[in-house]
Amino acid sequence: MNKLDALKKEWKNQKFDLQLSKDELHQLTQKKSVSSIKWIFIFSCFEFFAYLLFPFFIPDYFDAFEYYRSIHLYHFSILVNALGYVILSYFMIQFYLNYRKIKTSNSIAFLIESIIASRKSVNKYVIYNISLFLVFIIVVLINAFRYDENYIELINIGNSSSEGSIVKMVIAIIMIMIIILTLLLVFYYIIYGRYFYRLKKLIKELEA
């Protein structure tokens, strides 16, 4: 018998001092799970609902529609909002369907892939939502400069003085957007970054 076979034999004969009874095992199965999947599910639901409830926390959100009407964007704003809810419903369903596929009795590779797929639908949702928001802001700003007298006045001031207040304002808006996007990215990296990097590494190793 070679050393490896001997080792294998010892492995099979190993005893564990701690042997739990049926009652003790029953108590264990009733405890609360600390599984990361549970947390991913909770966080994902929170994300969906945060975006869903977002408008209700912005003061004057509903009055803003009157303003959009004044700059000829009433129908556009309604359309964008409706589109937002269509996107939300689509990705929520996709997330739920993918989430249901996550079963610990699947193979290791399949389980990891279904966790990644389920999370991807939330990520796509966030990206689509942010893109839609950015397009909306840009269109509103363009029309504001065309129809809102306050903005038109700004252009006139900009033309008469060399300070270029419009340029300053545009830079300020871009900076704010960059800061918000960076904060979001940092937030996502802290919550999911390391875990998903690990999952992807595991899949690579399995396929190698």
Next chain:
Amino acid sequence: MHLNETDFLQLLEKHQNIIHKICRIYSYDYSDQKDLFQEISIQLWKSYPSFKGKSKFTTWMYRVGLNTAITLYRKNKKTIRGEDYSKISELKANEEYDETKDNQIKWLYGKIDTFSEIEKALILLYLEDKKYSEIAETLGISEVNARVKINRLKKKLKTMLEQ
């Protein structure tokens, strides 16, 4: 307790050493072992309704147990009570091979500790004498891939034994 639950607990009690082995391989200290044991037990019970007896109970146990240890159970392994975990595992791995039974097993766990998460699953299934088809199915890879990976690990272990 339902009849179903009684059956489950009976089987769990009988085969609990599978969980003990997984926990010892994937944990860094005793308290972590206990926590992982609990999480695997919870996941087994949660997943039991979907166990339809297509595979053996033990095959299903390896799957749920390994999945829980590798993907569902997350703990920061970098620091344990202020000590650097990688240093501890390095110390455990540098122990010399000793022919006495207890030390052999201790030595083996020390070596396994230096393996990657996937290698740990492969070595466990190899030591448990599982067929290549079962190993492939548990990991979700092809049988050829499983064979290649196991042979690579066997070589690695043999070299360690000869050192």
